[in-house]
Amino acid sequence: MASQKVPQATAERLPLYYRTLQRLVAIGKTRISSSEFGSIVQIDSTTIRKDFSYFGALGRKGYGYDTQRLMEFLKKILYQDELSKVILIGAGHLGTALLNHNFQKNNNTKIVRAYDVDPSKVGKEISGTEVHPMNELVTDDNSDITAAILTVPSAHAQEAAEMAIASGIHGFLNFSPTRLVLPADVYVRHVDMTVELQALIYFLNHSMEERKSE
Amino acid sequence: MASQKVPQATAERLPLYYRTLQRLVAIGKTRISSSEFGSIVQIDSTTIRKDFSYFGALGRKGYGYDTQRLMEFLKKILYQDELSKVILIGAGHLGTALLNHNFQKNNNTKIVRAYDVDPSKVGKEISGTEVHPMNELVTDDNSDITAAILTVPSAHAQEAAEMAIASGIHGFLNFSPTRLVLPADVYVRHVDMTVELQALIYFLNHSMEERKSE
DNA sequence: TCATTTTTGTTAAATGTTTCACAATCTTCA
DNA sequence: TGAAGATTGTGAAACATTTAACAAAAATGA
Structure with a gap:
């Protein structure tokens, strides 16, 4: 799994992203743009896209990110899929x-x-x-x-x-x-x-x- | 008081420096070099000297820093001299x-x-x-x-x-x-x-x- | 006193992070 | 279907931080 090249600063933000996505999924939000997500977590949208880009193309142009899919992905990255x-x-x-x-x-x-x-x-x-x-x-x-x-x-x-x-x-x-x-x-x-x-x-x-x- | 130009990263370290100095003063240590201080707080000595330099020349070449004086100085910077x-x-x-x-x-x-x-x-x-x-x-x-x-x-x-x-x-x-x-x-x-x-x-x-x- | 050692303060280089700018491309809707 | 709009992903620029290198100066000890 992509790991060696993920900047420290990015890694530090992943748990926040993960939890925020959990909340969004819980309230039934199925898609979100980097700018809307950014305004929720109070981080610039470009930073968010850059952060996600270290793990490949997780979003869809003109659409945004699938909250469920992104959450699952971060779950794996953060080793939260196993206890x-x-x-x-x-x-x-x-x-x-x-x-x-x-x-x-x-x-x-x-x-x-x-x-x-x-x-x-x-x-x-x-x-x-x-x-x-x-x-x-x-x-x-x-x-x-x-x-x-x-x-x-x-x-x-x-x-x-x-x-x-x-x-x-x-x-x-x-x-x-x-x-x-x-x-x-x-x-x-x-x-x-x-x-x-x-x-x-x-x-x-x-x-x-x-x-x-x- | 010098303030506008102090980098965020430096400011974040000041409370740690302050508390560490309190401990050093308490155990009777009157002087310390940036490298010894650095090994205590686990921060590179150059970073420490750079941090202090934003507030002027607080140390003495060939000697190091006077713990008491440095502590008092940080106390003011951190507004810990008033409740x-x-x-x-x-x-x-x-x-x-x-x-x-x-x-x-x-x-x-x-x-x-x-x-x-x-x-x-x-x-x-x-x-x-x-x-x-x-x-x-x-x-x-x-x-x-x-x-x-x-x-x-x-x-x-x-x-x-x-x-x-x-x-x-x-x-x-x-x-x-x-x-x-x-x-x-x-x-x-x-x-x-x-x-x-x-x-x-x-x-x-x-x-x-x-x-x-x- | 004076040579040696220590250690700061600082300039410059290296590294890391954020922000900008925009092409690529998908979505949406008439 | 095709034009208009939205939004990503990214290379380059800007900014921030850390580290390296070293001259200057003080301390130390013979």
Whole structure:
């Protein structure tokens, strides 16, 4: 499947496209032009056509894109046609929010287990997901798990990540502000709320007139 | 203050630099070179020097950067030398996580009020922050509030944002996957966990050999 | 003091991303 | 059927970001 040449920036937008198409299909929209789609996702229509073009000719000239077909295509690209299992490390409020949210509904991604140190949580279920004791993380076999969501306090993030790696994990979605130091074959994505909030404040203060859209 | 010419990409990194410097100062480190700093934040040292150079000469050749001084400087740039008040809309698990987290400790940013529809939450405090009924959002005067954190369910995000705008809000940190349609003078930043998780899965699957670091 | 080392700040090159412009071609409808 | 209109896909231009290369200057240590 086309992959090596897809720009990073394009790849980052695919999940948004996918979810938007799911919504469009759900409300019964069968076709859409790049410009209408663009106004929905708030991205320039040329960028959208360029993005899709990396995967071949997905649309029809003078017509637009078939929403169903495009959605199915992105589903494959994003590996959402097969279930991705993930684990959650740290079942605090943030972890619980993610468990409730549970991706599975629209996305073929399931949190199969959670881990926490708190004995009062261990053994129970949160939104149908079992909470296991943290120390089992090292001994469990997680080789069939795609990634781990890290929602432990900063101070424990590095340690928890290392335990997860020992159990076979290769990818992390890290919600703690800690920059993890891990082997080169481990991929980490950061979601840092403090950074986001400070960046928001920065942009608000530094652009009373020069407006940016994305 | 230098501002118009600072590239977006640089501005996005400033909060990370700032927090990292806070940590370094806290552990008693008084000077640091761009290369050591770079290895901590996992960004190329040239990029770091370039970033700082947009604000003038902040370092000393053959010496590096004075951590305290650099931190103070970034504090001003990021408007963290004066308190930024924000409100939180939606006190579910995610909202509660943010209230607990409460930014204020290291960042001069405070969540001064929360809003929720749930009568069982209204009137109480979460981590010292009062929860107000959602309908008060329209009537409250929020003109001294820098931004709102939106942690309501998707279906209500647009409506809640409009209420906040009516009360004087101009900036949002939107945690719901909804793309808000708002006036041009309102700035919105998205934090979309589903997108992040799908992007993570995409990158894990599409790069068994070609590794990316950031 | 002075040679060596360190490290910045910056110009230029390389790379990556977005936007423009428009031919190609399909759709629509009289 | 054929003309008018819509819309894609793409090569080239414009713009943005990162990386390389290195001169200038300060720090360090004999």
